[in-house]
Every structure is written in C-alpha cells, then in structure tokens.
Amino acid sequence: MQLHVERFRNLEPLDLEPASGINLISGANGAGKTSLLEAIHTLSLGRSFRGNNPAELIRHGENDFLLRTEVGGQSSTGTHRLALQRDRRSMTLRVDQENVARLSELARLLPVLALHPQSDDLVLGSPEYRRRFLDRVGFYARPDFHSVHRDFQRALKQRNALLRRGRNEPAWDQLYLETAGELEAARRAVLAELEARVDGLIDRMLPGSRLTLRYLPGYRQDLDLVEALRQGVDRERDQQASLFGPHRADLRIALDDHDARQVASRGQIKMLVVLLHLAVLDLWTSVRGEPAVVLFDDLASELDAGNRRRVLDYLGESGHQVFVSVIAPDAIDGEGDIQARFMVDGGQVTTL
Numbered sequence: 001m002q003l004h005v006e007r008f009r010n011l012e013p014l015d016l017e018p019a020s021g022i023n024l025i026s027g028a029n030g031a032g033k034t035s036l037l038e039a040i041h042t043l044s045l046g047r048s049f050r051g052n053n054p055a056e057l058i059r060h061g062e063n064d065f066l067l068r069t070e071v072g073g074q075s076s077t078g079t080h081r082l083a084l085q086r087d088r089r090s091m092t093l094r095v096d097q098e099n100v101a102r103l104s105e106l107a108r109l110l111p112v113l114a115l116h117p118q119s120d121d122l123v124l125g126s127p128e129y130r131r132r133f134l135d136r137v138g139f140y141a142r143p144d145f146h147s148v149h150r151d152f153q154r155a156l157k158q159r160n161a162l163l164r165r166g167r168n169e170p171a172w173d174q175l176y177l178e179t180a181g182e183l184e185a186a187r188r189a190v191l192a193e194l195e196a197r198v199d200g201l202i203d204r205m206l207p208g209s210r211l212t213l214r215y216l217p218g219y220r221q222d223l224d225l226v227e228a229l230r231q232g233v234d235r236e237r238d239q240q241a242s243l244f245g246p247h248r249a250d251l252r253i254a255l256d257d258h259d260a261r262q263v264a265s266r267g268q269i270k271m272l273v274v275l276l277h278l279a280v281l282d283l284w285t286s287v288r289g290e291p292a293v294v295l296f297d298d299l300a301s302e303l304d305a306g307n308r309r310r311v312l313d314y315l316g317e318s319g320h321q322v323f324v325s326v327i328a329p330d331a332i333d334g335e336g337d338i339q340a341r342f343m344v345d346g347g348q349v350t351t352l
Helices: 033-045 104-109 117-124 127-141 145-164 170-205 225-231 233-239 266-288 305-318
Strands: 002-006 014-016 022-026 064-071 080-087 091-095 098-100 112-115 211-216 250-255 293-296 321-326 338-345 348-351
Touching: 002 033, 014 348, 022 033, 022 305, 033 064, 033 080, 033 104, 033 112, 033 293, 033 321, 033 338, 080 104, 091 104, 112 266, 117 127, 117 266, 127 145, 127 170, 127 250, 127 266, 145 170, 170 211, 170 225, 170 266, 170 305, 225 233, 250 266, 266 305, 305 321
Parallel strands: 022 321, 022 338, 112 293, 293 321
Antiparallel strands: 002 014, 002 064, 064 080, 080 091, 091 098, 211 250, 338 348
C-alpha cells in the first residue's frame, strides 16, 4: 500500500511509499508515529484503535481529514484506490473514485490488524472486547459472516423494542432464535479454524505452553437458548431487554487449562495476544491468499528482546506488510529484517 494523509491528528500532509515487508517508524512520544499507524487503521475500519471520536482525529483548526491509498498490484483483486474523508458529522468512502456505502468495502481491500498497548484487553477486558475480536475474524474469514451478524443484530434490536413496549411477539422470538443459532454456529466454525492456527504457532511463540479457546454462548451451557429464554422470561420482562444469546457471549482463553487472566504473567498475556492475532493473519492468508497490513505500536516496550525476535522473524516470513513503531531508531537493531525506516518529528515523516 501507499498512503496519502491530510489534516489528520498532528501529522503534516504526507505521501508515504513504504516497503512491502517490515517498516520501522521511530519518533519521540507525541511526535506523530502512533498517529501514522492510526491513519492506516482508520482508512480500513473508519476509526482509530485508540477510540472512535472523529473530532479527535481531525487536525486542530481544520474541519475534516482525508486519507487515500493504493492497494493491490500483486493481489488477485488487482489494484484499487481507496479514500476516506471525514468531518465531525459524516464520512465519505470511495473505491476507485466511486462512492461506496459500507466500510466493509474498504476493509475487504485493505485488511488491517493492529497490536497496541490496549490490545491486552483481549485477555483482561470485558466479554465485549472478545466478541468483537471473534466477529472481526469472522468478517475476514467467512464471506457470509457479515450477513449472518447483521441479521441477528436486526432481530435483537426489534426484540428489545418489543420488550420495552411490554409486547410478546412469537414470530419475532422465532426469528431471534433462528438468527442467534446461525450466528453461534458461524462463530464456533470460525473459532475452530482459529484454534487450528493457534496449535500451529504456539510452539514457536510460547514454547512449552498450551492455549485453549472455549466459546461461552451467553446463557447457561446446560441449556439451549429456547430453554434459557423460557426460564428467563420474567427477568427479561422486568429489565425490558434480551438477556440471553450471542450478544452476551464470551470467549474463554485458558493457558495450560487455567483462565489466562488468573495465571498468566504480564509478559505471557502480551504474547498470548500476539499469538491470537498472528493466528488471525495465518487464517486470513489461507482463506484469501492475500497479504494483510499489520500495525504494531510501541513494540520495544511491549515485548522483551527474545519475544520481539520471535514475532519479527515470523512477520518477516509471512509476506504481510508490517508497520512497527518505536521511540529510538536503534531500539530493535539486529531484530528482524527491517526493509524501510522512517522518522516522525513534529508531525513530519522523513525516510532514513
């Protein structure tokens, strides 16, 4: 990919031509190196990995920002030009100079995976974070996942509206059950694919450890959803909301048969998170046969030297385009095959 940025965060207008392998972005805190990674993430997903307030992404004193890229060339989908322009109220998306309505059109052509200090929430955070992670894997890995997820969300929204009005509509309950079952089946299939990739990577990333993933469906596991709804009808009526189903699901991450949140060290948690994201990359490659873009913010402080080498060696072999940010240009010297180096200072990006 190539990148054009205007009026984004503290970055000066820039045209970046990175290498197809590992790109090292260095700069002092506040210089703009994380902003550069945010711009790439925003162009794919419409939001930063540090939050979803568009006003915070617009350069001070400006009314909007503009991001453009050209992707492909060696891809089976050919070369495409993507653009995202956003002000404080609206967003315009373009693919090959034609307006498109959905961000998924950009994410499909520019798949981005980000690792950053807040990524530990995958293990330590709320179930919502793990659900979003699993669903993003599904969006990338299964062509039908988006429609399955959308249909359930629509049924959930309608059912909640009926509960707020104190109404019971068997037809909507039946649609809710059908779409919930489809989403749960799709998530379990995605998880099985992800587990297979984890098994192939764990000896390299976490030698001597065993990682297991278990889907918790959002209701008691000794019940099916029909029975959970029947037993919980009074609670749902009182709270006027759907309390059982995929929107309450979780993903249990266990290290050596114990809940990782309880037994893993800080370093192990970081490598668990990295391992799961690398498994996503492996799944993406096997399904799509195309490279993705990997963003790793503040690598040197997130991982120790031994783990950095494991990760960078893997990424260097993977064929994906990688952007790694560090404070000092020599922070990871001798670790990984760095193909291009850039310095960010005062929002200006220069090639080293």
